[in-house]
Amino acid sequence: MRDAIVGDDVFGEDPTVLELQESVAEILGKEAALFVPTGTMGNQIALRSHCGPGDEVLVDRSSHIFNYESGAAGALAGVQLHPIGGSGDFPTAAQFASAIRHGYYWETPTRLLCLENTLNKEGGRILPQNLVADIASVAADRGLRLHLDGARLWNASVATGQPPATLAEPFDSVNVCLSKGLGAPIGSLIAGSRDFIQTAHRFRKMYGGGMRQVGVVAAAGLYAVRHNLERLAEDHDNARILAEGLEPIKGIDATPERAETNIVMFDVPQGRALELVDAFGAEGVRVVPFGPSTIRATTHKDVSRDEIQRAVSSIQSVMTRLA
Numbered sequence: 668m669r670d671a672i673v674g675d676d677v678f679g680e681d682p683t684v685l686e687l688q689e690s691v692a693e694i695l696g697k698e699a700a701l702f703v704p705t706g707t708m709g710n711q712i713a714l715r716s717h718c719g720p721g722d723e724v725l726v727d728r729s730s731h732i733f734n735y736e737s738g739a740a741g742a743l744a745g746v747q748l749h750p751i752g753g754s755g756d757f758p759t760a761a762q763f764a765s766a767i768r769h770g771y772y773w774e775t776p777t778r779l780l781c782l783e784n785t786l787n788k789e790g791g792r793i794l795p796q797n798l799v800a801d802i803a804s805v806a807a808d809r810g811l812r813l814h815l816d817g818a819r820l821w822n823a824s825v826a827t828g829q830p831p832a833t834l835a836e837p838f839d840s841v842n843v844c845l846s847k848g849l850g851a852p853i854g855s856l857i858a859g860s861r862d863f864i865q866t867a868h869r870f871r872k873m874y875g876g877g878m879r880q881v882g883v884v885a886a887a888g889l890y891a892v893r894h895n896l897e898r899l900a901e902d903h904d905n906a907r908i909l910a911e912g913l914e915p916i917k918g919i920d921a922t923p924e925r926a927e928t929n930i931v932m933f934d935v936p937q938g939r940a941l942e943l944v945d946a947f948g949a950e951g952v953r954v955v956p957f958g959p960s961t962i963r964a965t966t967h968k969d970v971s972r973d974e975i976q977r978a979v980s981s982i983q984s985v986m987t988r989l990a
């Protein structure tokens with residue numbers, strides 16, 4: 668970051684940003700990519716670039732776009748989100764197909780279909796590629812665009828051994844984050860065709876995401892994609908060890924098989940998630956409530972195997988004390 672060569676990226680003159688965009692476009696097998704400050708902005712620029720106000724977007728009911736982007740799709744793009752499926756599993760191609768409208772003028776035109784890999788709210792579950800293929804063929808038959816929220820696509824890639832470009836291939840646009848398990852302080856990219864990125868460029872400016880000498884930050888992103896991808900496997904091992912450590916604790920329901928990547932979702936007695944998050948936090952174990960009785964823990968490069976063991980012991984002692 669200290670040595671980054673910078674320029675004004677609003678004029679497309681920051682060589683470090685250009686290098687990052689080219690590298691990530693290549694990794695994702697797309698023509699071009701655009702650096703954006705956050706994953707939320709990446710998703711929202713993609714929605715706005717694919718759709719206009721009054722259009723409908725089909726999303727997984729569990730998705731980040733539907734649940735955790737502060738209503739941005741309606742507020743900024745003016746699109747209507749149509750949630751498909753229920754909690755617990757990915758929606759099927761048939762469920763998406765039956766939600767696509769028929770084109771009568773009194774209906775909301777369905778323009779875009781969004782998927783998320785890995786699926787955060789369902790504990791970092793990996794989207795099966797055969798399901799993606801089925802859904803992509805429904806989208807293609809019905810003339811819909813396809814967007815992937817791949818904030819943690821890197822984790823899906825490392826866990827399955829499939830290159831990111833293979834996982835991204837069926838999609839018109841992909842959003843990836845540098846700031847989660849990859850360890851960069853800031854930044855996401857959206858990738859797609861050159862035309863899509865040209866449109867997205869304009870909306871990035873409109874949404875306030877055009878930055879100036881931002882190569883200092885892009886340099887950290889370049890470091891992250893070059894050095895921190897393969898090691899995500901350690902985070903996945905740590906997540907599994909954490910889930911296995913939590914499983915026998917009285918009052919906790921953690922299913923280790925659900926910890927497919929770097930997220931461990933576990934249940935606690937009804938209505939006690941907030942209180943327990945505070946109690947775990949007081950012991951130095953920082954986790955997030957994901958419902959009245961559900962808690963999310965994530966593993967990442969700054970959490971060691973020893974710290975995972977310590978987290979299990981701390982959670983065990985809190986549960987014993989508060990039982």
Ligand SMILES: Cc1ncc(COP(=O)(O)O)c(C=O)c1O
Nearest residue numbers: 705706707708731783787816818
């Ligand atoms: C699946 C998914 N998409 C998008 C985002 C948004 O990323 P950001 O926090 O950078 O806006 C997140 C953040 O947790 C996420 O989990």
